[in-house]
Amino acid sequence: MQVFWQLRWYFHQQWRRYCGAIAILVIVALFELLPPRVIGWVVDGVVSGDMTSSELLGWLGGLAALWACVYFLRIIWRCWLFGAAYELGTVLRNRLYKHFSSHPPVFFERHKTGDLMARSTNDVNAVVMTAGEGVLTAADSLITGLTVLFIMTATISWELTVLALLPMPIMAIVVFFLGRQLHTRFSASQAAFSDLTDSAQESLNGVRMIRAFGLEQRQQRDFSAVVDQVGEKNMAVAQVDAKFDPVIQIAIGMSFFLSIAGGGYMVSQGQLTLGDLTAFTLYQGLMIWPMLALAWLFNILERGSAAWKRLQQLFDQQPEIVSGAQPLSLQQQPLSVAIEQFCWQGQNQPALANVHFELAAGKMLGLAGPIGSGKSTLLALLLRQQELQDGQIRYGDVPLREANLEHWRSRFAVVSQTPFLFSRSIADNIALGDPSASMSAIRAAAQAACIDSDIMQFPQGYDTLVGEKGITLSGGQKQRIAIARALLLEAEILVLDDALSAVDGKTEYQILQNLRGQDQRGQNAFRQNKESNSKPDRTVIVIAHRLTALEAADDILVLHQGQISEQGTHASLLQDNNWYAEMYRYQKLEQAIEGAE
Template structure:
């Protein structure tokens, strides 16, 4: 019953609904005692040949009233109790979603998407059953069972009642043993379902790559193995689950045998009438549901408990980045000053960044270049305050970024990551995602700045074109430019482009950079790139290698140093020249 204590906060919140719902269940439980009582009276009257027409009509009217009231009562308790369990589902799902939005990238490295989806669907559905069918089953079985047993003992014979209940300890012990096994196996089944979710999500997202490499059969085989494992785990659950009903049926059968056997004996002895024995058997029929419900309840509780444990574990994950007390809600602006002595990713030993320091004033552009894996993107993540645990200080407008509220800090930053994500909605809504109040004219102006307006106009529905999930219907260059437009339309104090021009041609890149230089004359821009033409115009360029700044200066200064930057620049110039020559032939 631990799960009911765990959900105590919700039951308190909805206590009036549950109180009225259980009260109605209690009334129905009492009304269910009437039909067996009436049957017993009628049988005894028939046996004594004393049943009159008026008496029969009276009993029929009573049964009819009981039927109508029971029908209405069952409708009302369903609205109260099942309405509440849907409320719990919504509350838990919203709480979980809000929690996920606060988590850092490190959290999503440890929990895969499919696993999180399983928590938000199957696990929450299992907990919901506890607050709905679980509460119903508990209340109905206890109320119906106790009222029936009391009626049997008081109105008929306490000895026969005691004899009929003798097999009950078998059921209690059996359900306890099976319940523990069910909890363990359901936990395992939910884990296997999470892995299947991961596989499904990954396979669908990467279907183009799978087909390109001709790995469809292998992917189907792997998926088949995953589904077989899920089936195996759920069959293991079903095997335990399947033991509940037969065990309870055996207990019920023994109770019926004892009741009929000893009931017949008491009739022969003259201590009971035939009508009383028939009424007792009918009462025993009413006990079948509470007995079955007891096993059903144990099943629901164990499933719900296992799922709630998984959800609770997720909700107990701490936020890596939190707002400090008295954090500033103002939007930062001004110079950006970075002094990072050392930064190491969680669960890793070797530092990723060391001795990185630079300063750029408002209106200036910083270029960040270096080999793949040098630490460029990691530096940008620290600027976005995705991680707080590092030695050093980053200030924006003379204030440490930790002293700003995270929402205020990020509202001042327009970020375009390497892996652009577009939503399955219109191009218009994708561009104005961060500022939905922007007009079509403002969106068009931004699209022109990033040289994607002509492409959009070429689509059948223009800005109302649905781009498909993750922008599947667009080219790489189009996705990059739409992502830049989405960041640019916010008019951020700091615009960060993380290799965001890699998929556009040199001519388009030059046009975009020139437009950005004009439109963001008073705003700060950071461009991380592999193609050095993207940062030629920057006020300051830093070259990062193995997490450290190894070169810094303007484009001309770095060329004169004849280091890595100059060598890479000459190589890229030669590649462009050769590509241009090939194109002219």
């Protein structure tokens, strides 16, 4: 019953539905007590010959009307009770989604996608069943069982009632131990289902790679092993489930045997009439459901308790990054970064150290450096996806720790190297952040991202469905659509995280020219469509391995092993003749060789 206590917050919210449904259940239970007693009177009247045909028809008509009333009352309480239970599923799934959205990326490193999906589906369904079927079986079995026992004891024979209840304690003990066993096995079954969901999700996401490497057979064997494991866990649950019904049936059979044997003896001794014994057996028939419901209740509660424990494990994990309350200025402010040291969780080697720089509003910052130098780490700290412990990042006069997190992140438009596209049309993907945008604004953003001509070559143009994760598009097309999506937002700070790696040099140059406003005609057309001529220039942060993307940057930081090894403009860094200049000349030579070939 502990799971009912854990769900008390929802029962309190829906107390009207639950109280109304239980009240009708009480009325139905009282109505169902009348037919056995009436049938007993009818039997005694027929046996004694005192009942006329009109009286018999009257009693039967009354019973038919009573059963019709019970039928409609059952419809009402089912709508109230199960309606409230199904709404719990909506509440829990919305709560889970909001909870997932509030966590930083490290949360999703700890929990696999398949596991989160399994908890959001199977576990939620088990809790919903507890709030519906569980409440029904608990209330109905308790109300019906107690009222029937009272009638049997008070109006017929308490001795016969005690005799009929002798098998019940044995049944209760066996059901209790089976319930404990079911809890353990159902928890293992749900965990195995999480593994199955995660395996299926990974296989479907990586189907291209699996086919490219010819791994279909090996992947099939691995997946079959996971499926077999899930089947074994479910079979273990089914084996416990299968033990409930025989125990209940044997207890019911023994109860009827004792009541008929003892009742027959009492009738022969004149202690009971035949009608009384008939009414008693009919009442005992009403006790079959509470006895069956007892086993079903234990089954539902143990499943719900195991599922709620898995959900509670997620809800108990509070976000590591908590939003501040201080609002941000409506005017663009400079960004001041002073990182003394930052280490990833579980690592002693700092990922960033002694990183200090200023980024003025409306300027372009370039970030370069070898792989693993700390560029993405710096971006994660700027977006406050990771918490900086030693140092401070300020937006104007406001430290990021004290700023409203939602307001801060809303000022960014980030385009990553591997952008995510939804299974919608191209227009919907570009207008993701601004669904009300006009088609002219969408096309203007696409033109600034140099993707409009590619889109218009598709048979359905901007209405073309891109497929799951943009599977029908090339890497360069996906990147440019993501850039158009970011441009449409006209966010204050645009971040290109190696977002031009899949486009050719000419297209890269054109996109950067558009971003910096050097192509006045295209930029002015874009701004007119967005009605934003009065807005100041956006701040741009470009992370790139191809250094030609950084030529127009106002300031360039070269990171090496988490520290700033070089800083300056493109021209000054070339004159310094260090890593940046060497890599730039190497890339230029590589382009020249490719062009010659």
